[in-house]
Amino acid sequence: MDPSTVFTYERHIDARTLRGSTLVVTLGAFTDAGAAQHLLDTHILELLDSRIIGRVDMDQVYDYTGHRPEITLDRDHFEDYEKPEILLHEVVAADGEPFFLLTGPEPSFQWERLASALRHVIEQLGVERTLLVQSFPAPVPHTRELPITRYGGASEDIMFPRPMPAVFRLRSTFTSVLTLRLHESGHPVVGLAAQVPQYLHETEYPVAALALLRAVREEGGPEIAPGELEVIARAVREGIDAQVAGNDQLQEMVRSLEENADRFQLADAAEAEVPSAEEIAAEVEQFLAGLDEGDQGPSEESHG
Structure with missing residues (x-):
């Protein structure tokens, strides 16, 4: 099956006019610990000018019955259907330079085909570096600097190495496969995974989103001002400290x-x-x- 048919640009978009050196990917995986990806997406899209330039055909790649979207039954009619979407945004950073942001849930099907489609998009847009942003629960305290695990297609792609202490055999995610396939095609790719305190992973933890923002910049991505995230993170930390005390x-x-x-x-x-x-x-x-x-x-x- 032709990989190009799983992703399409918006009708008013001419891909030949688009250029950006960085793609930031915040697709879902096992869990969005501390809602870090959600907070990051919301912060970027509310803080900076952006527009949707393309989307994935969800009917080809998403398991609706396995991850049933919510819908509201208002007495005798349905409304507010939360349609799952994987969207590609063009975002303009504070310095005026554009970058791209891919958001949405993890695809359920056709991983290889979608990875091929995204590789083609990266080559079309002139992307020089792809950064995969995630979070997972870990046995770390909220009183220490939040660790960011970094991985890549190749060790030399990572500017600030922080490898895991051993070799682990894990169940794969789509972004893991995407990392492999982009590297095999010669595209630099780095993954950033925030270690969220396991006792906080089910609540919104803006500290993790802030740590990921810094890591994106450290790994050659756009510099994004923390803005209100810092204020919210400070309030959350104070609340946690009070509960622990x-x-x-x-x-x-x-x-x-x-x-x-x-x-x-x-x-x-x-x-x-x-x-x-x-x-x-x-x-x-x-x-x-x-x-x-x-x-x-x-x-x-x-x-x-």
Whole structure:
């Protein structure tokens, strides 16, 4: 089936006139922990000038019965149907430079076909860098800086590496497949996943959206002012602190998470220490010796 028929530009849009160096993707995955993607989409589209330039044919890629959209029955008639949509927006950043934003739920079907269609769109629009933005619940405290896990098609695509501590075998998401396919086609792609405190993942947590905004900029994306998000995040943090202060069990849980977070931070700092010239030379010699012996070294793997 022709991949180009799963995505179409709006009737008034001439794709030949569009150009932008960055595509930000906020498609859904397993969960939108802390509503980070929703908050990010809302913030960008309310703060900056934008327009819808294209959309995915949802009847081809979405499982309506598996993810039933809501609709209102007003006495004797239906209204307010929440139609699921995957939309491509052109957004103008504060510096006047356009970028693109792809929003919507995770597609249920035809992942490979849709990935091919999006690769074609990226090439049409002259996109030089794709940033995939997500969030997931993690055993981290709200009292520490929110971690952002970064991944990519290739390690060299990531400007600020923060890899996972081991190898994990996971159930895939569409954005995982998109990462692979874009990399195979020679397109730089970086994923940014905010680690939201697991005890807060079902509530709106604007701290996560703010952290993702900063990470987007760090990874070569547009600079987007935090605006009202900072005010909201401050109020949410104060409310959380007040709840924890009034509950001994919550205080103990947060202390335990803080201890774990501090241990990881110390471990990261130790790994980040610059080695001496002698240590570098010794590592090079060991590496070359391993090549001669056909030994690729030990690997660490865990399943989750």
